[in-house]
Amino acid sequence: MNTSTLETTTKRIMNQVAPQPIAEDDSTDVSEATQFAIEANNLNAWYGEFQALHEISLEIPKNQVTAFIGPSGCGKSTLLRWFNRMNDTIFSAHATGNLRLGEIDLLDKSTDVVDLRRRVGIVFQKANPFPKSIFENVAFGPRLHMQLDKSELSDLVEWSLRKAAVWEEVKDRLNAPALGLSGGQQQRLCIARAIATGPEVLLMDEPCSALDPASTLAIEDLMDELRDQYTIVIVTHNMQQASRCSDKTAFFFEGRVVEFGTTEKIFTKPSSQKTEDYVRGRFG
């Protein structure tokens, strides 16, 4: 429960809720963007006694795709879940250090997570559409946060489904139950659902690990299309995926960031032996 959130924080955050201009199409020249969406500084995180993250310091650049790679249990998902405080539901999770999203201190207990999650969308490993219709799934977030009339809402739903490249497949059965879709379609529906609230950052926690290659390809294309409007952070086990779609890559090992740099560098001439071993497939 976060009902204890203070009035003052609410106000502070509400000023920031104010529409974040979504990057214009012509500003695709990402290499010049030096702004950071998320900055971590000396972040340590625990589950109970177990320290999951050690001294993490990295900056996630705005409007780029950042990939987190590393063997299972290395803490990459943990870090991702700290970005929008999904860890709050885990009783024993706690962290020290610095983690900021723009002006917002992500570790501050009084930070309004509800507002935070409007701005930081998340897509999970396993597609989890609600047992409602396709339309209702996408409309869920907007209904919570915005005051829209009927036509505006259906515009927004259509737009989100188009963005998530699933519109053509579902446009004739928007009122059909979402659980009737295929796995890949469900996952793209979840992405549509996440972008319908107009987030700035989109977190993807191994979004393709449960999908067939065709659906994986569709989602990778989708990320390509979204990258100029959203800051995307993707956790993946799939090295090819990371090299194909990300601009920057962080390699995690045993709760530490071993190396963080442009994807090209990490995959072609990594500075650390560990990274090289991993990206060459020698372990993990």
Place this chain on the structure above:
Amino acid sequence: MSQAPQEHDRLKGQEESSQQGQEQQRRLRNSVGRMLLDHYFRLACIGIACISVVVLVFLIGSIITQGVPSLSWTLLSGTPEPEPSEAGAWPAIAGTIWVCTICALITLPIGIGTAVLIEEFKPRSRWANRIFSVIQLNISNLAGVPSVVYGILGLTAFVSMFGLVGSLKRGESSFEIGAIYYDQFTNLASDPFMSMGVEDAKERYFLAPVISPSDPPTVAKSGMEMFEYQGDQKIPVKIEVLDPFGELPSDPDALSLAIAADTVPGRISEKSWYYFSLPFGRGVLAGSLTLMLVILPVIIISSQEALRSVPSSLRDGARGLGATPWQVVWNITLPAAAPGILTGSILAMSRAIGETAPILIIAGIVYIRNAPQHLMDSYTVLPLQIYNWTSRPQEEFHAIAAAGIVVLLIILLSFNAIAVILRQRMQNKVR
């Protein structure tokens, strides 16, 4: 049964054919024994498991043979007359409907609310967590408290309200809403002696409103406006007060509008269905609240199970979209758990319908001729009526009791059937 010897032979054959050492022979024979033991144990199990079927058939059968012949329309619609052939259970059936409906309306929100609190709002601090586990333990212990103890609690807490407010005597409640009091006068014409010679004078009753039930009796004056029932409506009428020993008008209309000067009115009250008074007394509301105590733990536990079966990925999904905890519960978890909660609630309500002991404790065995009219009205319920009939010495009443049981079982079985259908629907949906 015939399989056992065959199996024995087959194993024996194996045993003979195996030309192994003596040790092996012995071990094998031993294993034959074990196989047989297993076999007989299985048969014994089947036999014993059949007992439950036999008992059920026997129970239902004996009740049906005793009860069905006495099933009649009188039983469903009549009042519990002292003459067995005329006795009916309508007041009891109506009482059951009243008590259980109110009980459901009160219990469901509280029960589901508690389940939601425990399952969906798990606290993060250690001491709050401890309080939650105390609540959880408390609920499972409450489920084991005998219903008769809840009856005792209801008797003290609801019927007499710990003796804190008012007393239990009639008309002495310390607080009430929804009752209007009247003084009722009868007209002169209703006295056969007075109306002698005036054949057309009708018997009429006039009501004078009273502000407080403790007011002294109204004194009627000529020209006073009182009310009279015409059909369902109260019509104001002007009445005349006459000396009964003086000269009486011969006009029947005038006579029927007149009341005698010395008429003492009777105090009556008109109670709307929501009539409410403190203490509750042996009324419907006290019964409903007591039944609430009995089935609350049942509803909480079954709702908890239903909530627990909702996959947490759905909650994460909603949370990730910025839903507040309550928005998650209201939009996602509760709809997904609704069939399970509904099934559990229906089963709990069928328990409430059949519950006798607590109602017996708080309502006692009283003779009720009418269906309850308001929240504080005295009542009886179907199982209590059955108990009442069963405990009488006359054989005829036992047959009626059996017929009452048949009615009760039909109600309960239909509830159970709804629950089973819902559960199957739910399982189909989950795939």
Place this chain on the structure above:
Amino acid sequence: MNRDVAESKSSSTSLDVRVRELLSRGRKDLATTRFKEIAIYFALIGCGLFSLLITVSIIGVLLTETLRFFQFDEVTVTNFLGSADWTPLLGETKSFGIWGLISGTLLVTGIAMAFAIPLGLVTAIYLSEYAPRKVRDILKPILEVLAGIPTVVYGFFALMTITPFLQWLHEGFNVYNAMSAGLAVGILCFPTVCSLAEDALQSVPKSLRDGALGLGGTRFDATIKVILPAALSGIISAFLLAVARAIGETMIVALAAGSRPQATIDPRDEIQTMTGFMVQMAGGDVSNFGTEYFSMYAVAFTLFLITLSLTMVGNIVRRRYRETYE
């Protein structure tokens, strides 16, 4: 690649523009949501505390009224705890020896458990270890129906069917007798024992079962030597909960067991249980303020203490075995 993006964009430009405008609007005010959230949270906490309040008031009511009972001159603690004569209605020679009622309760419970425990356990073993799916699909609903029948119906059954049957078997049976009530309570508890014991057996991991069978044991061996011991605590908790249920059972004993409190072990005889006495008090014309009226609270308190301790131990044992395997 970028060209594709551009193309797809241009095809839905107007939609894009409209949605951009939508997304750039202000969001709903969080303050009202917050307020609602907190209000609901407090309402829910109220619900949760309500269940605690029930327990507190049960204990409070029973305790104060029991204390009031002991303040009467004719009542002494030694008489209450040390005697088996329960004669509260006998004018001059009132005696309040709770054992007179407890013995009746124990007799009925003993008979009920002698019936329900072995049969319930064996049926549970059959359902869990042997029964084919079809049989389970028939037996389980039957058990559920048995469990859902109101107790007053069992009371009728005991008085109208079991008692005449017992009297036909043996002439010594009284019209009201402990045996008939005990058997009916046993039938009532049978589904409880059965389903709780089956839960316990089912929660034994399949690997243990397979292990025992893989070592060449028969199903019987696996059940007796491996599964039963592994599920023992669960089964014990099932027994305890069933005993608590039998002790608290009211309508059956009120109808079939009679109303003469006495310490006897003769199942043919009339007895009175604690619950039976409470019903007699509530149903009869006893003045609301006499000793006998308050004795009802003392009996209720005793009953509450006994059943509460049984349920608590049962629940703790059950929680422990659940933790072992989950």
